[in-house]
Amino acid sequence: MKLPISKPYLMSGVLLLLLVWPFLWGGDNAYALYIACLIGIYTILCLGLNITIGYTGLLDLGFMAFYAIGAYTAAILSIHGVSFWLTLPVCVLVGGGVRYLLGLPVLKLRGDYLAIVTLAFGEIVRLVANNTVGLTNGPKGLPRVGEKISEIRLFGWSLNDTIHFYYLILAFVLLAVLVSHRLEHSRLGRAFVAIREDELAAELSGIHVARVKSVAFVISGMFGALAGAIYAHWIGFVSPEMFTFWESVFLVAMIVVGGMGNIGGVVLGVILLVGVPEILRSTLGAKFVDYRMLVFGVVMVAVIIFRPQGLIPSKRRSLELHTPEAE
């Protein structure tokens, strides 16, 4: 696809639009901002998941576990008065650490078994969060009555309005996009793709498959925990039913629909699956929301059959050699 304007201009245009976005709505449309923030959070999550599913080809059906770990770690630390700027790196480290430990045994498994084991891990995390009442307050969620997740303080002022969070989330989304982009075009990123395409050939080309897979796994877990930590501070509440299996599947759906392994595709997938239903909710009414998942199911099947590379295929994939009869 050839764009009418060159890429740097397009990118600057998008950035400018994102920066003035809150003011396009008269500055106080809280709902539009809320949706924008939600899209931002999901973008960070999906960019993280994209590293495992899109680049490395490891299907993860329990990614919400790391979002949950990030959110709970942030909530617990924050309630005890730890500053956001200290909480954030701790959450990322905890997320990455747990991910590393999970990866040690499970990354040896075949693709579909890995998917099932990550699914099981996701459910274990949710059930543990639901049952260890002492730490997580069980199904009632954190913070407990009388406690509060502390405000984020930046250069003397505290962030308490949605618009503040909009810019905070935007900054982290840009960071996530940048990291993903640099990663994709690095030696490591090419190693990820090589593993996705053919593990044996990658191994024979001198890639330490086990180590590289583990790195991909850990980095994506860090993204998940980061998104969770920001979410916990923004919404100010965490409970186990935010992290069900279906939420993890929802993330996979976004990546599949948008285009696996492509940053633009992932962002498009998030906007289509998170943003559009929210916008349509106000115009079509609440009845539409009920049919949302039904439509998603059909869309997922249709996309994987008719357009397996997603709506925006990754550039590298569209450059692949395809024999006509194989298509």
Next chain:
Amino acid sequence: MFIQQLINGLTLGSIYALFALGYTMVYGVLLMINFAHSEIFMLGAYCGLGMLCVLPMAASGPAMFAVFAAAMFGSGAVAMLVERVAYRPLRHAPRLSPLISAIGISIFLQNLIMLTVGAQSMPYPEKFPIRQFEFWGVTLSTLQIFIFFLAVILMLLLNLFLRKTKMGKAMQATAQNHLVSQLMGINVNTIIALTFFVGGGLGGAAGVLNGLYYGSIKYNMGFFPGIKAFTAAVLGGVGNIKGAMAGGFILGILEVFAAGYLSSEYKDVIAFVVLIVVLIIKPGGLFGEQVTEKI
């Protein structure tokens, strides 16, 4: 206490074993995890409920037969349709594609039932008077006996079908090698469809038994039993039919004992932990399925 738990475990295990057969049979012929099988289980339970409500005199043998026939035929047909629509076009696609498509189907079926039948859980009518026997401090209900024996009979029938009929033998051949089976005059597509039908039917029967045992069904009832049945299939070695039966009973007993002696909150966690541990330590299952990585 011990014997009581054993009885409860065997009841639960027979449901898991029936359910697990669908996973294992499909894995045998297609080497794919039929993720939508848990929804087939749910649909079976709804078909059975529909029949139970329609029939005027449900408390008789023929009526019960009709209920199971409806559930098994209905869910078998849906499983076959799912294969045709969502899996067959992807047969030569990368391995993860059918899994994603299966998840899509699963979301679709769950929401279809939620929107058409309702999001509330529905009571399963108790048309049969359930009698309880008590001996040595152990209670055993007629329902438990019924579940256990029906499951065993269905499994024996499956075994007979696979060993004695032409279709069953063709199914075993297809599981071994598609190309060679085709050369021997087997229509592989028909056999795959049949596998989905039989596996789906057994799943549907398990759904009805589940409904009878717990007394109510819901549109998302398939998820946890689905994971557990899959665990049972893995435990016995995916693709290994007798392994799946044994795996189902082992898992059912394990779960009931874990709930009784450890903690009932963590009974679902036990199944997941068993799944992870088996896959990591012995991915071929307890009864061995040779896992060769094809290059």
